[in-house]
Amino acid sequence: MVFWFTRHNQEYRLIYSDGETALVTCTYMLSTSEQDSIFLLIKQRLTMLFVSVDGEPRLKHIHVSDPHIIDEHGQDTLYNAGEELKAYLAQARERSQRCALTGLYNRNYYEKNYDSLLAWFNSSPQAGLVMFFDLNNFKVINDSRGHSSGDFLLSALASALQYAVSRALPGGGSVVRFGGDEFVLLSPAGSLSHAGAFLRELRLAFARGCGPEYADVSFSAGFACGGHQRHRSLSELISVADARMLRCKRRLKAGR
Numbered sequence: 001m002v003f004w005f006t007r008h009n010q011e012y013r014l015i016y017s018d019g020e021t022a023l024v025t026c027t028y029m030l031s032t033s034e035q036d037s038i039f040l041l042i043k044q045r046l047t048m049l050f051v052s053v054d055g056e057p058r059l060k061h062i063h064v065s066d067p068h069i070i071d072e073h074g075q076d077t078l079y080n081a082g083e084e085l086k087a088y089l090a091q092a093r094e095r096s097q098r099c100a101l102t103g104l105y106n107r108n109y110y111e112k113n114y115d116s117l118l119a120w121f122n123s124s125p126q127a128g129l130v131m132f133f134d135l136n137n138f139k140v141i142n143d144s145r146g147h148s149s150g151d152f153l154l155s156a157l158a159s160a161l162q163y164a165v166s167r168a169l170p171g172g173g174s175v176v177r178f179g180g181d182e183f184v185l186l187s188p189a190g191s192l193s194h195a196g197a198f199l200r201e202l203r204l205a206f207a208r209g210c211g212p213e214y215a216d217v218s219f220s221a222g223f224a225c226g227g228h229q230r231h232r233s234l235s236e237l238i239s240v241a242d243a244r245m246l247r248c249k250r251r252l253k254a255g256r
Contacts, residue, residue, distance in 0.1 A: 008029050008031070009027075009028060009029045010026065010027070010028040011028070012024060012025070013025050013026075019052070020051065020052050021051050021052070023047065023049055024047075024048045024050065025045060025046065025047050026048065027045045028043075029042065029044075030042040030043075030044055042068065044064070045064075046065070048061070048063075049061040101151055102158035102159075102177055103158070104175055104177045105174065105176045106176065106178075107176070107177070107179050110176050110184075114235075117186065120188060121226065123188060124188035126171070126188065126189045126190065126191055127191045127192070128187065128188050128189075128191075128226035128237075129169075129185070129187040129190030129192070129194060129224075129226075130185065130223065130225075130234070130238055131184070131185040131187075131223045132178075132182070132184055132221065133157065133182070133219050133220070133221050133245070134181055134182050134183075134219060134221075134245055134249065135181040136219060136220055136249065136252060138153075138180070138181040141153065152214075153210065153214060153217060154177075154181060156210050156214075157181075157183065157206060157209075158175065158183065159205070160202055160206040161183055161202060162175055164199075164201040164202040164205055165185070165198075167201045168194060168197040168201045169187050169189070169194055169198060170189065170194075171187060171189020171190060172187070172189070173186055173188075173190060178238075184238055184241075186234070191225060195223050220245050220246075220248040220252060221248060222240075222242060222243065222244030222248060223244060224236075224237040224240035224244070
């Protein structure tokens, strides 16, 4: 992992001088680029000891303090370089790959871990099942009932998906919020024979989670199985499932 830091707000201060020695502190801020997957803002301090040599100051010793990590609220916390900072970076990486609303892994997680996910998906001797889900008329719901209703429905669908995985997929699976109201299920041990039972559990769990106020809200789904070599890559399988989900959505809009 490589970070490019930008230094700014640099400030020097003379804190002691007796004509022969002097102590100078330097404080500055280091930040990663906002485009990096992990954004860090660090306050660093150097303490420098100068001694007089033939009337000229020479740097004798320099001490680098442990960094302060600045959080999103502007508060700073001292972190000892080493394991504590590594733990912070691990937590920051985990947060960057989780959906804050649903707690599910997000698209960033899928893209950053594609190779390991592909190996995991292909590790099962079963065909492997991928399903793509999308809430119907989600933009209309957001515009007419407000974004809090949209957030509620996204959370309800996420919870229902996880419940259905535990109930209908003996080999388990992983649910990823792919973006907006789109969710992807990856199940290495799943197959087409599991899809029907999974959808039944999902519809019941979603209806319970939504309650009567949202009884009119539904979702569309598409699937793909990895039994054929030409569909063994996750990107292909997800594309196939997405296309089938869109056909399902079009049929619903056409009333068929």
